[in-house]
Amino acid sequence: MNKKMVMIPILLGTLTLAGCGGSYSSDSSSGGGNSYGSNNNNYGKTMDDTAKKDTKSSSDTTTLSQKDVLATVKSKLTTDVIVMLPKNIPLSSKKDYLSAKTTSTSDNYQVxxxxxxxxxxxxxxxxxxxxxxxxxxxxxxxxxATEQEAADATGHMDNVNTGVNGVDLGSGITGYSDAGAGSTFLSWAEGRWSLSVRNTTSGNQQDSIDLAKKVVAKLETETLPAPHQVGGVKLEAVPNRADGNRISWQDGATTYMVTQFADPLDGISVATSFTD
Structure with a gap:
């Protein structure tokens, strides 16, 4: 009788220990390290890589800001040029992401x-x-090599606030039209900047005027970088002509450029974000 009463708690204890042991052994693989967030600039892991991380790591990857991307970009550039980057790049959707390809040498960089x-x-x-x-x-x-070469590279135009066929662009600014080689140009100046909208001679010239007015209005609330000494803006009235859109300014012997943007107003936003 006494033997039976002793054996029962011993068996129950054995079962309890076995159950605890099974639960504990399931955590034996928790030693895998998570290297994301280190100084390796691992922004934008592919979805396959992200799936291997825990939930917190995946969340961190998908919520990185443009500021984080721009910091990574800057770290990838090896050059003697003082690196200047915009602080904002307009995206077509808030659900999309920003990335970049960088190249650099001692005297230039491109992103x-x-x-x-x-x-x-x-x-x-x-x-x-x-x-x-x-x-x-x-x-x-x-x-x-010289400041003059840097100034020439901006495409800055002198004396654009003269001529015939003046057009009121708002904010007290007048644009002047010109034509040549199958193109028309509506140009004006703001401070040390010259600005010009190009169209085809067969195109609707009102498109040039409308774009110029939008740029002038935008620059009432946003500021282009201060050039030392000059800056130039060349925009296309014809839609989706990214190769013809360019914003550039001089800083001593260095010229900075914003190019290859399809939407002229987005390009202006990128350029003005240098000064934010």
């Missing part, structure tokens, strides 16, 4: 910014895939 549907790391080979990444704008800086 092509991309919009992506999924996070893609800076300088990833995936940026070459047009189904994954769309180029938005190119930002660059180059140092020349």
């Amino acid at each position: 092509v910014f991309y919009e992506t549907k999924q996070p893609i790391s800076v300088n990833s080979a995936d940026l070459k895939d047009t189904e994954k990444a769309t180029p938005l704008v190119t930002v660059s800086g180059k140092t020349y």
Whole structure:
């Protein structure tokens, strides 16, 4: 009788220990480290890589700000040029992501910014895939042998506030038209900047006027970088002519450029964000 009463608690104790042991052993794989957030600039892990991380890591990856991307971009540039980057790149959707491809030498650097549907790391080979990444704008800086060469590279135009066929662009600014080689130009000056909108001679010239007025109004609330000494803006009235849009300014012997943007007003936003 006494033997039976003793054996019962011993068996129950054995079962309890076995149950605890099974639960504890399930955590034996928790030693895997999470390297994200280190100084390796691992922005934009691919979705396959992200799936291997825990929930917190995945959340961190998808919520990185443009500021984080721009910091990564700057860390990738090796150049003697003083690097200047915009603080904001307009995206077509708040659900999309920003990435970039960088190149640099001792006297110049170039950054092509991309919009992506999924996070893609800076300088990833995936940026070459047009189904994954769309180029938005190119930002660059180059140092020349002389300040005059740097000024010439801006495309700045002197004496644009003279001529015939003056057009009221608002804010007390008058634009003047010119034509040549199958193109028309509506040009004006603001401070040390010259600005010009190009159209085709067969195009609707009202498009040039409308765009110029929008640029003038935008620059009432946003500020282009202060050039030392000159700056030039050349925009296309014809839609989606990214190759013809350019904003550039001189800083001593260095010229900075914002190019290859399809929407002229987005390009202005990128340029003015340098001063934010």
